[in-house]
Amino acid sequence: MKTASKRYAAAASKVEKTKNYSCDEALKLVKEIKSAKFDETVDLAFRLGVDPRHADQMIRGAIALPAGTGKTVRVVAITAGQKLTEAEQAGADFVGGEDIINKIAGGWLEFDRVIATPDMMSKLGKVARLLGPRGLMPNPKLGTVTTDIASAIKEQKAGKVEYRTEKNGIIHVPIGKSSFTVEQLKQNYTAVVSAILKAKPASAKGTYVRSLTVSSTMGPGLKIDTNEVVNSI
Numbered sequence: 325m326k327t328a329s330k331r332y333a334a335a336a337s338k339v340e341k342t343k344n345y346s347c348d349e350a351l352k353l354v355k356e357i358k359s360a361k362f363d364e365t366v367d368l369a370f371r372l373g374v375d376p377r378h379a380d381q382m383i384r385g386a387i388a389l390p391a392g393t394g395k396t397v398r399v400v401a402i403t404a405g406q407k408l409t410e411a412e413q414a415g416a417d418f419v420g421g422e423d424i425i426n427k428i429a430g431g432w433l434e435f436d437r438v439i440a441t442p443d444m445m446s447k448l449g450k451v452a453r454l455l456g457p458r459g460l461m462p463n464p465k466l467g468t469v470t471t472d473i474a475s476a477i478k479e480q481k482a483g484k485v486e487y488r489t490e491k492n493g494i495i496h497v498p499i500g501k502s503s504f505t506v507e508q509l510k511q512n513y514t515a516v517v518s519a520i521l522k523a524k525p526a527s528a529k530g531t532y533v534r535s536l537t538v539s540s541t542m543g544p545g546l547k548i549d550t551n552e553v554v555n556s557i
Contacts, residue, residue, distance in 0.1 A: 331359035336544040344549040351509045358502040364541035371535040376489040384488040386466040387519045391508035392483035394501035402440040414474035437480045
């Protein structure tokens with residue numbers, strides 16, 4: 325633990341706490357100060373001027389990152405008939421119908437995403453309590469309940485990330501790995517920021533993007549200039 329603290333302190337000493345960095349500066353520096361031996365995830369944290377207690381101010385969605393996530397995503401496809409073959413050909417890791425649902429009901433959760441066709445949703449009700457709290461329950465708004473199951477699987481495998489407003493209007497979104505180039509991170513950053521800005525609720529009053537911070541898994545946060553965020557996308 326002491327070693328990790330020293331690494332963090334060394335990284336933090338290179339960050340100006342009161343400075344609002346440009347996107348390019350922040351992404352370059354977050355790569356330079358990474359300290360862990362593993363490939364850290366680079367994460368954006370938005371603090372928005374919304375009240376998630378109101379349904380019309382709850383921001384939730386999904387976006388395919390142009391440069392991917394750098395992570396292997398294990399996809400379960402729950403469907404029937406011809407769609408089973410489509411799901412297999414699209415690259416789903418696990419494919420099935422009620423057999424998969426029963427396996428999940430028994431405690432099997434070795435996957436990262438669940439995609440289902442609409443006809444299977446009533447049957448998925450029996451495992452909703454297992455999938456829901458883990459953010460794995462298929463949802464039409466996130467593109468994980470669809471008749472075009474092949475496209476949905478390819479998007480998830482390529483690097484589609486979900487986001488949702490948490491308490492106090494915070495949204496966390498991963499934009500890649502510390503091993504990515506600055507340009508790859510910027511591509512993903514731009515896509516995510518654009519999606520969040522477009523999702524601004526009409527009922528939200530005052531400043532929408534109150535702060536934006538970028539950090540790696542084990543590193544300190546770097547504040548990004550919110551004026552640049554709003555004006556550059």
